[in-house]
Amino acid sequence: MTLEVVAFWAFAIVLVGAGLAVVLGKNLFHAVLWLALALVATAGVYLTLDAEFIAAVQVLLYAGGVVTVVVFAIVVTERLVGEKLSQTNRHITAGATVAVALLALLLRAIAQAQVTAAPPAPAGDLTRRLGTLLLTRYVLPFELLAVLLLVGLLGASYFARPEE
């Protein structure tokens, strides 16, 4: 086995294990920390796909930003309510049935699909190519995204403003 295969399986096992802990754990705060591990493992999966820039964005924005915001929200809300951090699941049988059925459907489609066996050789600097694409072909969505982030920032701060 090559290093790439070992790395893929290691990251995949960590990702699935952490994902199970996210959806099944009793402690909400622990679930968020497991989600952070899952997101970092996803960044590792991106590395096995030679997408180092995406992996860096994943760690910075997701594992850094999202997890910080979620932890902040848990701290604020639990202090307001003063309950324990425990949480429970309901309708486990129905939820598991839906999830397993969808998984079977997806796996069947993947097994039947005609896919290319091996990726083409990496063609130079991915970060440079992504930067060029972002500022040429995708410059309009890029600027719209900046507006969206501004609107999201203003909206979130408006919702969470102090009570009058």
Add this chain to the structure above:
Amino acid sequence: MGLQAYLTLAAVVFCLGLFGTVTRRNTVGILLGIELMLNAVNINLVAFSRFRGDDSGMVLTLFAICITVAEVALGLAIVILLFRSRRTVSADHIDWLKG
């Protein structure tokens, strides 16, 4: 690794996120399930982009990650807002539309 290995991994993670989304009672827990599902879709995008030699998929992944960050910020702001009016985060108790 072949493309099918990545697609299978993404399918498993997506179904885990779906399970969490439909079974969690806590609204923050539901958001975590949605995060897992979005993450799985991003794996698919990057894998297809790499195996097809087309960088557009990776650009789309960047957009998806940024939009997810905005979505989480707004979702949690709504959760905090719900707390102020209902003093609960349990989705079972947020049933104003029930007839």
